[in-house]
Amino acid sequence: MKKARHENPGNGGFRLNRYLASCGLGSRRNVEILVTRGRVTINGVTITTPAARVSEGDLVEVDGMSVEPREKLYVLFNKPPGYVCSVRDTHNRTIFDILPAKYAKEGTFPVGRLDKMSEGLLILTNDGQLALGLTHPREGKEKTYDVLVSTPVGEHQLALLKKGTFFQGKRLRPARVLMLERKPRSRWIRFVLKEGVKREIRHITNAAGLQVERLVRVAIGKCWLETLKPGEWVETSKDELISKINQGGTI
The missing domain is CATH 3.30.70.580 (Pseudouridine synthase I, catalytic domain, N-terminal subdomain)
Structure with missing residues (x-):
């Protein structure tokens, strides 16, 4: 088999690591390991550069087996x-x-x-x-959540929710917070987030002395x-x- 240890990445087609990831062989980082170990060929030539390009009609093989991108779902x-x-x-x-x-x-x-x-x-x-x-x-894709908390929300607690909190040295602050119902003893709140941090809403509500009973993502973008x-x-x-x-x- 021919070998090409110093391929020119070129400018056409897809990067090899992206192509292999689209075939379901793992993340780009993982498929780069396959490439650098010499397990990937393009048209019979061993490729060791993840930035090599794959053009339409190329035969890509991993360990001698041809691979093609999966149907996108x-x-x-x-x-x-x-x-x-x-x-x-x-x-x-x-x-x-x-x-x-x-x-x-x-x-x-x-x-x-x-x-x-x-x-x-x-x-x-x-x-x-x-x-x-x-x-x-x-991209700033906003995500909208409707949250039911354990007790009615007063003006002071609403102000605390809008202010946000710090968690592990990071400021957590929603883009917008509003009451879903303008009536006494309402427990439903709407949060709009731009950057989601793990359990962000739960950290913010806990800091305001509220416990989450339900948390429903109702929108992604529009x-x-x-x-x-x-x-x-x-x-x-x-x-x-x-x-x-x-x-x-x-x-």
């Missing part, structure tokens, strides 16, 4: 409480116990996880590039959860998903 799911967002978990039920087996098999993963007891709108995809775009802070029932999902296209998030839509 885009799923909107109404996560019920009591499920974790991992593919596998020895102690908890996962969302993939509900979803069709093909979604785990085809390498879909949640974009912006919800913790075990949180519920609501969740995007799953095996399109790493789209996932990165939706979660990168530069895509709102309306008719999809807990445990239900709908498969969509990339264009339709982006349109709902950026321009508006409901599921």
